[in-house]
Amino acid sequence: MVVAMALQASPAQASSVNAVRLGFVAGSSPPGKCRLGFARNSQQQQRGAGSLVVRAAILEAPGVGVERVDMSDFVKKAMPGGIAAQDLLGTGRRKRAIARVCLVEGTGQYVINNRTAQEYLQGNPLWLFHVKLPLRSLGFEGKYDTIVKAHGGGLSGQAQAIRLGISRCLLKINESHRQPLRKLGFLTRDPRKVERKKAGKHKARKSPQYSKR
Incomplete structure (x- = not known):
């Protein structure tokens, strides 16, 4: 528009x-x-x-006009027995988001919660960049399909959780991938979270306005 x-x-x-x-x-x-x-x-x-x-x-905003495609049939064929029965599994976390990632041999497709990554991440180039960077950095972009089950948090946190999960899957393929992934910072779990609200305060640290009289 x-x-x-x-x-x-x-x-x-x-x-x-x-x-x-x-x-x-x-x-x-x-x-x-x-x-x-x-x-x-x-x-x-x-x-x-x-x-x-x-x-x-x-x-026009990113993601406008992206068609919704149900990838559940593709996921069932790619992962017989479900995600828990696969060998190349990795779990990534960021903020409140948790992503379980599975790598299977394929053509480089990304499926998140039975939807394409382009549609699920609303076509946001930064979030898609986070997801695709680990495989792209090692030259495996067209060799594996990435299947993800993500929940919690927002799309930004889920994208970064997926990046960590993919990086941990790549370690199971070959331990020699640890050094290049470590240099890029993809194996570091980011522990930062929103600080909880405290009783008697408006937010985590913001106090009510002081009134002398």
């Missing part, structure tokens, strides 16, 4: 603004970006008067 619009504003209202980025939500679609640009011709700049033309374009 691309929307363009033009507005009129006085120079006094927006003369000091060059560009603004806003969030945009349309129905149930993921948030996109709205970019506003301000322009004024040279004669108006010299006189310091006239109207200011504001142009905005709402860009």
Whole structure:
């Protein structure tokens, strides 16, 4: 979805603004970006008067238009006996997200909770980059299919948990993979979590406003 619009504003209202980025939500679609640009011709700049033309374009958000594909039949054929019966298993955790990862010989497909990674991660390039990087760094991107069962947390935490799970699976293939994966930091469990809220405080550490009288 691309929307363009033009507005009129006085120079006094927006003369000091060059560009603004806003969030945009349309129905149930993921948030996109709205970019506003301000322009004024040279004669108006010299006189310091006239109207200011504001142009905005709402860009299509990542993941919009990704078709939903049920990969349950593919998962059953790739993993006879279920995920617990497989040899190349690895568990990754990040924040509150937990991902159980299984590698099977294949053509390089990524399946997360019986859905394609492109659809499950909403086409976000950063999250997809996290998931694909371990296999890509060792040159195994087209040799294994990655099947994941993830739950808890958000998509960002799940993507990083999947990266750790894939890295641990690669160690079971060959122990010599430990050194390159360790250098890239893929075997390090990130322990950072949101600090819990405390009683008598608004958040973890934010206290109520002090009032002297």
